[in-house]
Amino acid sequence: xxxxxxxxxxxxxxxxxxxxxxxxxxxxxxxxxxxxxxxxxxxxxxxxxxxxxxxxxxxxxxxxxxxxxxxxxxxxxxxxxxxxxxxxxxxxxxxxxxxxxxxxxxxxxxxxxxxxxxxxxxxxxxxxxxxxxxxxxxxxxxxxxxxxxxxxxxxxxxxxxxxxxxxxxxxxxxxxxxxxxxxxxxxxxxxxxxxxxxxxxxxxxxxxxxxxxxxxxxxxxxxxxxxxxxxxxxxxxxxxxxxxxxxxxxxxxxxxxxxxxxxxxxxxxxxxxxxxxxxxxxxxxxxxxxx
Ligand SMILES: [Zn+2]
Numbered sequence: 001x002x003x004x005x006x007x008x009x010x011x012x013x014x015x016x017x018x019x020x021x022x023x024x025x026x027x028x029x030x031x032x033x034x035x036x037x038x039x040x041x042x043x044x045x046x047x048x049x050x051x052x053x054x055x056x057x058x059x060x061x062x063x064x065x066x067x068x069x070x071x072x073x074x075x076x077x078x079x080x081x082x083x084x085x086x087x088x089x090x091x092x093x094x095x096x097x098x099x100x101x102x103x104x105x106x107x108x109x110x111x112x113x114x115x116x117x118x119x120x121x122x123x124x125x126x127x128x129x130x131x132x133x134x135x136x137x138x139x140x141x142x143x144x145x146x147x148x149x150x151x152x153x154x155x156x157x158x159x160x161x162x163x164x165x166x167x168x169x170x171x172x173x174x175x176x177x178x179x180x181x182x183x184x185x186x187x188x189x190x191x192x193x194x195x196x197x198x199x200x201x202x203x204x205x206x207x208x209x210x211x212x213x214x215x216x217x218x219x220x221x222x223x224x225x226x227x228x229x230x231x232x233x234x235x236x237x238x239x240x241x242x243x244x245x246x247x248x249x250x251x252x253x254x255x256x257x258x259x260x261x262x263x264x265x266x267x268x269x270x271x272x273x274x275x276x277x278x279x280x281x282x283x284x285x286x287x288x289x290x291x
Contacts, residue, residue: 027149030055030079032090033063034265035128036108038274039138040083042163043145045271047152053079054269061241061265062126062192064211068092076100081148083141085109089125106144108137115194120211126192129263130199131171131278135164170275174200177282183289185234187224187256189242192263202285205231208246212239216246225253235288237261259288 026049031037037054044052055072056063063085076082076096084090086107097105112133114123127133142160146153178200185205186197190212197204206227209216216224224246228234233256238244240262251258261284264277 025049026051027080028053028078029145029149030075030082032056032082032084033060034058034267034269035274036083036085036137036141037269038264038267038271039108039128039134039141039163040145041269042271043138043142043156043159044152045159047149047155050149050152055082058269059266062190062212062263063089063091064213066090066092068096073099076103079103081106081145083108083144085125085128085137087112087114087125087127088123104144104148106141106148108140109133110140112136115198117191117194120191124191124194126263127195128274129193129196129278131167131174132199133195134274135167135171138164138167166275170278171199174278174282177286178202178289181286181289183234185231186285186288187228187234187236187250188261189237189239189244189247190263192239192265193237193261196281205234208236208250209242212242221246221249225250228254228256235259237284237288239263241266257288259284261285 029040029044029050029052031040031052031054033054033056037052040052044050053075055075081104083106084093087109093105109127112127117124128137138160142156146156149156184201184203186202187206187208188204189208191207193204206224208224228250233254236247236251236256236258238247238258238260240260244258247258250256261281262277264274267273267277
């Protein structure tokens with residue numbers, strides 16, 4: 001027993017990430033928010049003694065300016081590893097690493113070519129809406145999870161291959177689904193779709209709110225209405241997570257049609273939720289842009 005204990009202690013010293021897992025027999029993986037939860041869920045499918053928690057509720061939405069709650073800290077205190085989007089989505093990360101210096105953090109967006117947003121003076125963090133980026137994120141998360149959970153690495157790698165193969169097919173499906181569509185202009189609710197637009201050849205004429213909670217001033221609303229009119233009234237896309245009030249006003253002023261695109265930041269957490277939402281977005285775009 002003494003020998004086992006000393007080996008265990010050495011292991012803990014060498015790999016602090018494993019301490020929690022070794023103590024309670026179960027490793028706890030925490031995802032920062034919904035899309036990261038979906039990717040981690042697919043990677044961890046069928047693993048043993050691993051539980052996956054989402055730090056934020058699946059109704060939270062994007063983490064713009066998110067402030068950590070006491071309940072988040074309690075979840076993170078149990079974490080053996082924290083999976084995040086990165087790219088500036090989790091603005092609380094710096095303060096977090098001060099409080100949990102030994103908690104390994106895996107950034108999904110690591111190595112992805114970022115889009116700079118001059119209006120917000122920052123890089124856009126919504127990388128997951130390009131399926132090629134999603135592949136890179138899943139690979140990054142897989143690599144990090146295999147390092148922290150070496151006993152589950154074989155299963156995680158197999159899941160990675162299966163899920164990225166699905167994403168490769170999904171990417172091709174979206175590309176071919178939007179091929180040959182003459183109309184390419186769209187107006188989105190918030191700055192969630194630049195990566196989608198870059199990947200699939202769409203042009204975002206205007207956004208109705210740079211950040212989801214931004215209230216539109218009459219001046220901003222009038223600017224957007226002018227942009228939409230000048231572009232020939234392209235379709236407006238609301239998001240299921242946020243109010244469609246601005247879109248309705250712009251539609252009433254311009255005659256532009258209103259549809260809905262999902263930035264995939266809330267949902268039921270089903271294993272297929274990402275590809276289901278991407279396919280729904282594709283269907284909606286084909287309908288909205290068909291003439
Ligand atoms: Zn967002």
